[in-house]
Amino acid sequence: MTEVKEREVAIVPPKDHTPVVRSLDPSDFPTPTSRDEEFRFTPMPRLHNLHQGNVVATGSMAIAVNKVAGSRFEIAGAKSTDRIGFTDKIAAGAWSQLETVSTLTIEANQNLSESVIVSIVGSGAVAFGQLDINVEKFASAVVIVDHIGAATYAGNIDINVADGGAVTVVSLQDWDASALHLAQHRITLGKDASVKHVSVTLGGDVVRILPSVHYAAPGGQAELIGLYFAGAGQHTEHRLFVDHSEANCRSNVVYKGALDGEDAHTVWVGDVLIRANAIGTDTYEINRNLVLSGGGRADSVPNLEIETGEIVGAGHASTTGRFDDEQLFYLQSRGINEEEARKLVLRGFFEDLLGQIAVPEINDRVRDSIEARLGGRI
């Protein structure tokens, strides 16, 4: 029978409102271990020592961008230290190794007619990256950051949306099987600015993405969508933090993942903090996991801390279901073969999410990639 457990997770406040350390200097951070809350699900021996913060690059990523009117891209700009610090040794370590920063600017008042596609291609080296996406006032755009190839890569993305701006950023992790990818995605929203941040993680040995949302003014809206598929032995981790520090902001988090094969491991942690002054906040987060086969493990931890009662709404949900032999028997008894049955269930599971992502270039590719990965295993 299907085991679907609705986990009523205790509301555990994040240890502190802001991380203990925020810095660009890796030596300001202690070396993380699996005893740290932030790393308790992370397979430290598979991080190629990037958590030591002092690993030296052996190469770089090949970066390419299409030209879209209303946007400009600077591939290797000057590194300014006038920026907000990172929250762990890995991200600060990556920064410290870099000589330049890539910046995509969506110009003020421009409504881009086609998606900007930033492709970041690895060729097996240890590499670091910093991509800043600056959406100026009242601009709107869809940006796809496409990570492919093989790499040991720590690359952070800062997304700054100025007042009235609106951006969809899709970060696609479609790596080769050996890849390690560690990233912080920091989103800052101006007044009435909105972001749809989409993380799609399909390939790689270990992928660990930390999206965070910060509101610089009232009226911001954040939609965080995640889709992940972990095959045998893969570790996929998403840790989110939404910091409601301003009034009348909204956040909605939907992450869905499927696991297929032995030792597939997915982690989703969703921390939402509603500060005392963030009246009128409306937030909801949900994580759903589907274990298709084998001994996969899905960790799912929503955390909600609420410091004011004057909010519109706040909620969270987490479910993990298993595609089991009885479901397989049922579908087969209706003439559907085993492989088709798994595909049917997987496609159905992700379909509504693809509808919410609503970036046509992505949808077909994600569908095909998932099915290829699924097919490869059967």
Add this chain to the structure above:
Amino acid sequence: MSVLVIKGLTVEVTTEDGPKEILRGVDLTVKAGEIHALMGPNGSGKSTLAYAIAGHPKYTITGGQVSLDGQDVLEMSVDERARAGLFLAMQYPVEVPGVSISNFLRTSITAIRGEAPNLRHWIKELKESMAGLQIDPQFAERNVNEGFSGGERKRTEILQMELINPKIAVLDETDSGLDVDALRVVSEGINRVCAKGETGVLLITHFTRILKYVKPDFVHVFYDGRIVREGGPELADDIEANGYAQYVTA
């Protein structure tokens, strides 16, 4: 005319105490156009027979034969059996998360018929069948059996039977858990399929009440893993009046 022939079928399941024999030699022939009622007390092995015919991996065939139109059913995988023309309406249909009824049915029909149905024709066909079973059209967009009541699940099973139009349908306690109105609607659905004369029905039931709506041509009394008595509809009346005890103590 299609015919399902079961000969000397013996089946066991694995339990904590080792293998346990459930079916002890079942002989039964069901032809297209016939309605057979298989009746018996709880634990007699009726459902095991249904699942063994459909090919559930939990049940091990230890002897005997099952053939559909001369083809060896026991050699086929579960989905091959379905495509060959066997249908099992389940007593406890499972939930399939993420898969809508409409998607599920279209995939099933495509597999069974060997080609995708013409879309416009298919929508009409689905609508009519759903209306006949008094299923809300919005059900098509709900996930398979997710949050369905017992009655809704059973109607959906019969909906599938109507659309698939199998050669042989095994209905495993389709009447259980239905109120009087739902029982009537479901029975009408079964009768519609039977009326076409292309389908043979093996109706497994514990009670006689569904037989007021679906008239069997043959009644088999099942006890301790085998058929212990066979006859016409009058046998059901006898069970209604006197219970199973007269057969089970024999």
